[in-house]
């Protein structure tokens with residue numbers, strides 16, 4: 001008696017779970033009835049219900065003293081797939097399925113092993129290596145039977161997993177690379193123990209960086225923080241500095257900010273120049289010395305707006321380049337961050353209250369040779385470097401505030 005063995009697999013392409021291989025042979029001395037064979041078809045062309053009926057029948061036919069069907073099944077789970085890659089895991093599942101069927105058939109009786117595909121695996125267990133031909137699964141009833149067993153076996157496993165992962169719709173979708181599954185993988189908390197983590201979309205989800213909103217006060221001060229933070233975070237730079245006067249100076253600094261963001265390839269947002277908000281905030285504090293109350297109000301205004309933006313964008317982490325300059329009071333800044341990380345912010349346009357807790361980064365960017373690095377960067381890329389803090393009340397504001405106010409009056413005329 002000479003027996004041909006046919007091997008097929010299921011689950012090579014999905015992003016989760018095992019690949020399942022089935023090695024199968026009909027018993028030439030006790031062939032299944034024609035009425036059965038005529039109902040067998042390629043597993044992909046059968047309905048789920050028909051596949052399951054045929055699967056149960058094949059199992060029944062493999063039992064007893066003189067079975068009509070011999071088969072062996074083996075799985076290579078997602079951990080094996082991640083370790084040795086899907087092609088080798090598929091080979092391993094097929095090799096083990098072969099070992100299983102060899103328990104039921106005398107090795108001397110095996111004439112040929114045939115596999116659909118072009119993988120050209122070799123198995124040390126066989127004297128004669130398998131024959132690989134593409135497209136057999138459309139013609140050979142044994143391949144169809146092997147594919148039914150492999151597919152139903154795998155589907156049953158996946159349905160079992162669905163009770164563990166109810167929000168992954170495993171009963172209906174076997175997790176092929178669809179748009180729906182790509183959208184499901186919003187962050188690494190969605191990656192489960194059954195995902196194939198070596199697959200690109202899963203790997204990308206795991207390695208995805210958390211977003212961080214970085215408030216920027218000027219181009220030169222943005223350089224080092226952006227370079228350092230983007231190694232670990234997906235940085236979104238935010239410009240809100242209506243404290244800068246006059247407007248052309250503000251715009252010049254915005255251009256420097258944009259240039260740094262574009263060189264560093266980071267996302268940026270520029271908020272409006274509502275300079276009257278600044279004057280309103282520092283009203284009656286104008287003549288306090290630099291670093292004192294007017295500056296605290298100025299930082300506070302910018303940090304409040306940045307916290308609001310982080311909440312609106314659902315970004316949990318935030319910080320600011322305000323703590324770059326040694327001319328700023330770091331403790332005051334950290335206290336304000338603490339305050340806006342827990343205090344609700346109100347959207348001035350929609351009046352919506354946003355309360356999510358934010359995590360601020362207590363980093364003193366002024367350390368680690370930031371100044372030398374920043375100077376080197378701005379020289380190299382020709383980034384505008386300002387020579388006064390920002391407002392007309394800055395100690396080093398050119399020409400003094402009176403000159404600015406006179407000009408402002410002239411422009412209004």
Ligand code: SF4
Nearest residue numbers: 243295298389390391
């Ligand atoms: S001196 Fe600088 S920090 Fe202080 S209020 Fe003016 S712009 Fe703001």
